[in-house]
Amino acid sequence: MTMNGTVAVDRPRAQEILAYVEKLKPWLRKHQAEAEQQRRVPQETVERLDQAGVFSLTTPTRFGGADFTTRETHDIIRALASGCGATAWVVWAAAGGNLWSCAFPDEVIAPVYETPWVGNRTFALGGTSRRMSGTARQVEGGWMIKGTWPFATGSVHASHGYLAVFHDDTDDAKVGMALVPKEQLVERDDWEAMGLAGTGSQTVATDGELFVPDERFSTPERLSTRIAELTGQGLGPARGGLVRSLIIGAGLALGMADQAMEAFLATIGRRSLPYSPYAQQIEAPVAHHIVGRAHAEIRAAARVADAAVAELDRCQAEATDPTENEALQLHTDAAYVWDTCSRAVETLFRASGASAIVKRNPLQLVTRNCLAGSMHAANHLDTWLENVGRMLCGTDSGPLSASVLERRTS
Incomplete structure (x- = not known):
């Protein structure tokens, strides 16, 4: 039992998760073809991984997520991939995306991760180009966003997405990230791929423009500032x-x-x-x-x-x-x-x-x-x-x- 701010949390242990994944390998291998056919990780697999605490890798540490070394996390991902590469890819991608939790006020982000949920809670994508992202325009109290985001790994099982949007027509440095409930997005179920087909990396999109309140919109600058603040408090994400x-x-x-x-x-x-x-x-x-x-x-x-x-x-x-x-x-x-x-x-x-x-x-x-x-x-x-x-x-x-x-x- 450790203290996270004022909240006591039970943290999973890396060796326990690794041992469980090793035992689960036969199951993962048996069902990896099923994952490809369904074009997503089978729900029973998600439930088994959740019971073992694997999705603690995809939750920020300040909300009770795993606080593992790079070595420990790398070994768990390797073991998962030895069972099913698509399943491991989903866990890995969702874990990386939760870094964006640092960019939003805790009162906004806490309910996303603290509400009971089975599987990865969030996914994140976009930002490398306009083709892979949406657009945003500022309005009173927030932003109107619209767009299409392909390769949304983890979106099938998540409740929220971090979606990159460009908010200037000419300046590619003007990019932000919107926190959007998945229920407000259109899922296109269009993931047809020759490899990693089981990741369910479908396209998500808005249906026209979607209003995002100010507290659910952030920027790389705010992310950097907030990471520095959290790190100073001993609550920051791992280095790197x-x-x-x-x-x-x-x-x-x-x-x-x-x-x-x-x-x-x-x-x-x-x-x-x-x-x-x-x-x-x-x-x-x-x-x-x-x-x-x-x-x-x-x-x-x-x-x-x-x-x-x-x-x-x-x-x-x-x-x-x-x-x-x-x-x-x-x-x-x-x-x-x-x-x-x-x-x-x-x-x-x-x-x-x-x-x-x-x-x-x-x-x-x-x-x-x-x-x-x-x-x-x-x-x-x-x-x-x-x-x-x-x-x-x-x-x-x-x-x-x-x-x-x-x-x-x-």
């Missing part, structure tokens, strides 16, 4: 912001790679190898080489992730934030993990023969999920190799296209 979320998210790639390796090794002893001198694949030296290479790639990616996790936990212990160059390197590390794991998983998939294309084979689903995750803009390795290369060469470049979580204020 979005870059911490991306390093934790690298556990998704590693978890899916873990599942792919297990699936491959489970059948290699009974898989035939037509048109070759070998009756079974396990007899072929090339199969041993493939397994060894994939294992080395996954292990190397894990070592990169481990170093990044340790760096962020060091920052937390020392009460410092990563420097701009450190954050850039950490971004690149996360992208490297995704790229390396995706290639390793595809190698195992290709070595599984034509039978692997059958949808009842879990390896094809894991391969598509991992590839889809690696194609997310935040995880695209070529972009981050250029960015870190420019930094190392001392080459000037324009400001990065960053999300509202990373915008710097003067």
Whole structure:
């Protein structure tokens, strides 16, 4: 039992949640195809995760959410992804989005997180471009917002959304975030994807203009100020912001790679190898080489992730934030993990023969999920190799296209 301000809260323990997720892996693997078919995490899975306290990862610590290290959170996400990559992606995305809870007055945000709820309570999206966000105009007492927000991961199970809106027609720095009850939004149920289809990342939209009162509208400047205030009170979020979320998210790639390796090794002893001198694949030296290479790639990616996790936990212990160059390197590390794991998983998939294309084979689903995750803009390795290369060469470049979580204020 700990004290959160004046409210006593029971905090979950990381090792208990991790142990539960490990026990739940068979269930997650059994139902990951169902998640893809339903294009959302099955409700029974959500309920089982909720009972275990997994969704405490998606709740701010000052409202009783998990207060875990980067290491602990990364390990939980990796274990979840080893069971079902889509389910883990939803938990991870919702956890990162709750940083925006810091941008609103506690009397406004507290009911969102303190009202009884099963699953993730909020989702957050938009801000990297106008195409991915809405617009807002100021009126007496608030704002009129309208727009369409694609890729709304976590919106299926949430009660509220944090929606980015641009409130100036010409200045892309004029961006805000509106806190909107999901019941006021239109859910388009249009998530048809080749990978991570089970995340339910549908489009949400307003039906014309929607009034948002002033207390439910915030800005990156208010977010930065409020985070500083909460940190000074010992109630702030963990250090690292979005870059911490991306390093934790690298556990998704590693978890899916873990599942792919297990699936491959489970059948290699009974898989035939037509048109070759070998009756079974396990007899072929090339199969041993493939397994060894994939294992080395996954292990190397894990070592990169481990170093990044340790760096962020060091920052937390020392009460410092990563420097701009450190954050850039950490971004690149996360992208490297995704790229390396995706290639390793595809190698195992290709070595599984034509039978692997059958949808009842879990390896094809894991391969598509991992590839889809690696194609997310935040995880695209070529972009981050250029960015870190420019930094190392001392080459000037324009400001990065960053999300509202990373915008710097003067």
